[in-house]
Amino acid sequence: MTNELTQWDRSDIFGAVTVRVLISAAGVPLVGRFMDKRSGAMVLSMIASGVGGAVLIGISRVQNPWEFMLLYGVIGGIAWVGQTNIIAAALVPKWFVKKRPIAMAIGTTGGGFAALVLPLIAAATISALGWRDAWVVYGVFTILIGVPLALLIRRQPEDIGLLPDGEINDSSLQGSSSPSGYNLKESLKIRSTWMLIAAVALASLPSIAIPANMVPLFEDRGFSQNSAALALSIYGLMSVSGRYFWGYIANQTTVRISFLGLVIMGALVMGLLAIIQTQEFLLFLLAAGSGLAIGGMIVLNPLIWPAYLGRAHLGSIQGLVYPLVSIVMAVGPVILSLSYDRLGSYNLGLWLIVITYLLSFAVMLVTPEPKHIERP
Template identity: 35%
Template sequence: MTLDTTVKRRPFGLPFYFGWTIVAAGFMSMFVSNGMAFWALQVFVGPMQADTGWPRAEIMGALTMRWLVGAFGGLLVGKYFDRKHGPWIITLVGVLLDGGSMIALYWVKDPWVFILLFGVLGGVGSIGTGRLLSAVLIPKWFVAKRGLAMSIAVSGSGVSALIMSPIANAINDTAGWREGWVWMGALTIALLIPFLPFVRRAPEDMGLLPDDGAAPKPAVAGRVQVSAASERSYTLSEAMRSPTLWLLTLAMSIGLFSMSTNASSMVPFYRSLGFSAEVAAWGLAVYGVFSFLSRFVWGAIADRLSVQHAVVIQAICTSLGVGINLMAHTETMMFAAAAFQGLALGGFLVLQPLIWPAYFGRKHLGSITGMTQFLTTFAMASGPFFAGAMFDATGAYTWAYRVLIGTWLVCAALTLLVRPMNDKRAAPPTPQTAPAE
């Protein structure tokens, strides 16, 4: 399909490239999926345990279930993100299910019902409201500016850590955790519905080009892809026959396990060190500020060097940050540790979704990301359960954090071993060719 060069370059009269509305939708989806479920659960887990008597590992296990269900669903529907109207339909269904499941938590009485609503039903909804939306659509709309675009989108999770943790804590103090979940569900629907008209699969669907047709940047040593014209897109079957996919999947699995273990236990970890709930929540807010700022730094590093090298540097820095957290025994040290951890850990949220299109291209990204997310989410989903189980066994998070120092270093080493795809059987696609329906 050849693009019609007479097509209007600014749909809906927008004064900027339409792709930036995709970035805005991605930003809000990351804000909602992290703030309303991930960060809120950290604040509510203590009050929920005190009110119900449920084991902490059981409560956090619902988050594990949520991620596993979302991963399995992503495997089934990932290919529909590569179809013209697929992203819009998946997002609409996801918003309604995710928001509705959180509102229903107001009436929950038994732990299995909590797991069913938050873990299973919310997990199905998270397919359309979570990281898959940004991970698939943004690389389709941007190539030369991919690092910047992804940095902006994933910064939504950093902003949610800054804003939602204190808000959730205030709601819990005044109304309790049950009403808090009602607020989280209502906000999920109210914040995401307005962005639905802007959820579009690819620029070619609107007669546009990636990056608004901007000229590609000069090649940089170590980069795998540098422009839409030179980008080679691999099918899922081609990628699965390469050791590149499997080594990357292993490296990202270890990184996601480390990230989820660390991030899901920050507030409870600070509480276990003797800090008050308010101080621990503000520690998470400090993390959120620096995590937000770090996204742009790591996106720039990925654009200037390579995604591979950026992941290696980020993983080593995060390992150091975990060690600093273990030494945080005063408020000043705790806030400093949270700031450094935000700078380091926040980068993985930018780099992990960037590494797949860097190696495999953008045309079949929905299928590839859906499959790799299914595999890596098993590791990510085990993180909160691992942290909760270590707390139940030892009464602290110390050993869980000691393990993370090593796993981040393993992630760096494996990523360094990954080599680019080397298949010259097909010519690279041109930007005048639309993605397959």
């Protein structure tokens, strides 16, 4: 785009990205309660796919930065509320109890694979059609794929006469056959809710910072651009794999134990990433470890809330949690960039991430074990 629109700065594009994220985060609390309604998620996803596709088509005709800001940043940010992981986090746990961790891993895989595949598709489409027609193609496919799939969304199995995990009778679920749990008002009065928010937010600090700085971190340590790109690819592959790994661990143990293991692993990886400077093979292993830890949080975050607060009101609860965690995630890149700008190294920022992981471990360790929420 910037090759043709020469009067544009990169800040015009990334500024719109920032506005999009902020508007989306601000909108989640407004739609959280709506997703707990019978057809709420289906309607929200349909609107998001339709409006989101129209926005992409509209971008194909932009000439000025303010047009891109309006379409991609403002209107796209509003539509993105219904296209983020918030829907998966609110609905998948309602459909599964015993199989919830693996189901959540599968439910969040799309975003991980998209990050790996879409850049290749975008490069091929732009090369063949030009960037303007490429935006049209993206928009049309968003509508043609997103809207019909949205029609298949159902809030919970009980709405259509089914039970979680595909069970056929209530007794096989051992008291988990009907949605139950605390509503948002009740959850806010429970100390564990705020402790969990703190633990999850602290553990989510590197979620954007590490992948965004993986390439410059390797290049600043003397590695080639190809080696840095390979490190990022390894990170991406392990981020997807990490969802299944930690989903399996949570399925075999508990979400709480899995979370404690993840943050200890994350602290160890970040500490070693600060210490080891030149050994390429070891740094590739640490890139893989970073992906495993950060990818795992994408699964464990939405698993924590039904485990502690039940599955009946997850939309409302995620509406509270998502913006708070997003704010902390947005701070991560700032910490790493300031560390480099002021000290010429990412090491201080990496050690600060180690501290946040350890604080997250401490908070989760003293958070009371969840009571049995999912009762008849």
